[in-house]
Amino acid sequence: MALCLQQVGEYLQVAGEFSDQCTGYALMTANEYATTPTFAALFAQPEPEVIAAAFMAAMVLPLSLWLVAWGFGSVVHFIDRRSDPDAVHIND
Numbered sequence: 001m002a003l004c005l006q007q008v009g010e011y012l013q014v015a016g017e018f019s020d021q022c023t024g025y026a027l028m029t030a031n032e033y034a035t036t037p038t039f040a041a042l043f044a045q046p047e048p049e050v051i052a053a054a055f056m057a058a059m060v061l062p063l064s065l066w067l068v069a070w071g072f073g074s075v076v077h078f079i080d081r082r083s084d085p086d087a088v089h090i091n092d
Contacts, residue, residue, distance in 0.1 A: 003027040 004022035006015040018026045028036070 002029075002032055 002018035003026070004015045004018045004024055005012040005027050006024040007013075012025065014027075015022065015024060018028075
């Protein structure tokens with residue numbers, strides 16, 4: 001558990017466990033430090049698998065929506081042609 005340190009003169013003194021009310025420094029173990037996200041981690045290059053998954057999601061969604069819309073339009077066009085056989089269809 002991280003500890004809260006306060007500066008007393010030239011020395012640091014433990015003021016209890018680290019919380020939101022701590023106005024000093026945080027003393028962490030090596031394991032806590034290793035698992036704490038840092039500012040540099042925000043700008044680190046992601047793994048290739050993450051990039052590939054994001055690219056696939058960005059491509060699959062629009063193509064899937066287009067395919068569904070195309071299929072729906074084909075069905076509507078087919079039904080429209082069957083409902084009025086005497087009409088002249090220019091786009092056939």
